Amino acid sequence: MAPTTELRQRKPGKGEGGKADHSDTPPEKEKPKDDKKHAHRKSKKAARPHWGCYDAFCWMIGNLTVLFCILFIVSKFVPSKKATEFVIEKITGQAPPQTPGEKLRAEGLRLKHPLVFMPGVVTGGLELWEGRECAEDLFRQRVWGGDFADKVLSKPHCWMDHLILDNETGLDPPNVRVRSVPGLVAADFFMPGYFVWAPIIENAARLGYDHKSMWMADYDWRLSYGKAEKRDGTLTRLKMVIETTKKMNDDEKVVLVPHSMGCILTMYFLKWVEAPAPHGGGGGPHWVNDHIHAVAGIAGPWLGVAKGVTGLISAEAKDVAELRAMAPFIDSGAWGTRAFQHVLRVSRTWESLTSMLPKGGNAVWGDVDWSPEEGYECCPPKKEEDGEFKDKDVGPSGKPVAHYGRFLSFGRELAELEKGKVAERVEKMMKEPLLFVNQTYCQSDVWTEYQQLSTDKMQEIARRGVYNIEQALDMLREIAPSLMKRADENWGFGVADNPSAPEYADNPKYWSNPLETTLPFAPDMTLYCLQGVGIHTERSYIMKLSDLNESCALPFRIDGTVSGKNEGCLKSGAQFSDGDITINLVSAGYMAAKGWKGRTKYNPGGVKAVMREYKHVAPANFLEGRGTQSGNHVDVMGNYAMIEDILRIAAGQTAEQLGGDRYYSKLPEWAERVKIDVKLKQTSSFAQKLGIKS
Secondary structure (H helix, E strand, O other), X not given: OHHHHHHHHOOOOEOOOOOEOOOOXXXXXXXXXXXXXXXXXHHHHHHOOOOOHHHHHHHHHHHHHHHHHHHHHHHHHOOHHHHHHHHHHHHHOOOOOOOHHHHHHHOOOOOOOOEEEEOOXXXXXXXXXXXXXXXXXXXXXXXXXXXXXXXXXXXXXXXXXXXXXXXXXXXXXXXXXXXXXXXXXXXOEEEOOEEOOHHHHHHHHOOOOOOOOEEEOOOOOOOXXXXXXXXXXXXXXXXXXXXXXXXXXXXXXXXXXXXXXXXXXXXHHHHHOOOOOOOOOOOOOOHHHHHEEEEEEEOOOOOOOOHHHHHHHHOOOHHHHHHHHHOHHHHOHHHOOOHHHHHHHHHOOOHHHHOOOOOOHHHHHOEOOEOOOOOOOOOOOOOOOOOOOOOEOEOOOOOEOOOOOOOEEEOHHHHHEOOOOHHHHHHHHHOOOOOOOOOEOOXXXXXXXXXXXXXXXXXXXXXXOEEOHHHHHHHHHHHOHHHHHHHHHHOOOOOOOOOOOHHHHOOHHHOOOOOOOOOOOOOOOEEEEEEEEOXXXXXXXXXXXXXXXXXXXXXXXXXXXXXXOOOOOEEOOEEEXXXXXXXXXXXXXXXXXXXXXXXXXXXOOOOEEEEEEEEOOOOXXXXXXXXXXXXXXXXXXXXXXXXXXXXXXXOOOOHHHHOXXXXXXXXXXXXXXOOOOOEOOOOOHHHHHHOOOO
């Protein structure tokens, strides 16, 4: 038995001499081996080191160290500010483009009008001044922007408890004080390596700008503008900054440069600063004309953001819906994360977000069978092979038309149904029996306002089928009454027939809506709309009702599984139109293209309005980073053409010297389709006060 056991324990394979090892061959019959040759091979094998995981790790570290040393040595022979350009030139064979600051400096342009920047939503830093016990070590540290990621990962619930606002007051919760970070560092970079205002600041510095002539108008972007003024004196500080900066720079007027939501705040400020106290800044009817040379609004959501609606319904846009479709466990109660519920819990207390809800109603955003952008082809024309689409309107490319006016459609069928047939189909849906009867939404510990809705109500909302933009806002009022009560107190979302009338002109609620207020009397001021175009941007959505048997799932969500070819490029539950990936083209450009063009009822003083578009060109390779020709909503801040326009404006060049209006899109055509009469039909009360004849 012993020999048998010994044979079974021997490993199969080659023997010590490299030949096949036949375990069943008796030892006495094995061929004699060459002792010298065997000894040589044995010593060679013994000398060969064993390669394990630890050795592989050390090998990798060693290679990285060598690479670092090589790059370090090379950097000593290449000027640091030119290192990146040097590498790009050697790899691509093309010299990097000259920066706007260098180009304009070579032309002889220098500092003239001081610059005041106004960041948008979420891009400005926030820091903690007073907090709960869990944040004792975070005094004056950033809880938003900069190096805030470690706070999110280490103390997620503590972090959210300091960013959330009181749902009743719209201000800080008790014993919490979060304030905006002051100075240019507030929004030069959102986080290390991710620029926002840094390229503009750096290029302006080449023309002689510094802290004396460049200011960042920091503010707490979570608050409504009126409450930001009440709590922090945001608007008063901005007024003082503009007045002081003007005095410090040879009495030259200021160029105000807002980005994104900062454009809406600027609209509010232009009305507030001239309005009498206590509701306004008391500057008088000529303050804007006397202090502001130009407003250069970058990527302004003047008439709202489509994804702002779904963000407040289900805490998602197309990308999030896509992720949720791939990983449904993200907000599953069974996993304990409830990520989307927590996002809603916090974001629904930020009143500023409701300022970016779509404005202008159906006249701007369309109705069930109409929209200004309808017929937009986001893909090259190509006939479908089958060429037949039952009960669908087909566009010139042979694909179904995207009915953008059906802002929210519960189901793809309703989104693509032929014009004139929606009402009949919805009527049939309303007669269908309920799936879940007399159930109540689970009592989750994460407050979202959905706890107040019964499943009967949720199903009724879904069975209405199709919502235009006005109905979508009414839907929000049903599912988030506390949120929308504050929104309706702070903002207007309609269209004023006479925005100069006292009920509009004297009410701060309407000052941030360009269709319910007027530009100030500032004939010497120019208003520029600087906008990236050529990127597919979410415009309408296909929704679905969640399975209410899921553990506390949010009841409504974008149907991220729905995609397909149509005129508007349907993907992951969203239909796309032209824009900058965040702001739809009509929202960004209608006012400059038509609403403010010349003397209109929204611009009775005749402020010059100029539209400048920047066609999106994606980076050619990873060495270009986020690109110098991007039209992306944030990346456009590094667009060389846009930076050059801003610096030329600041250096004193006129709109004519810049080239006036520039379009790459169909905006002029779409603006004409918007159903708003902008003519100044009679002398308004605003014009009468200033002695302007109609």
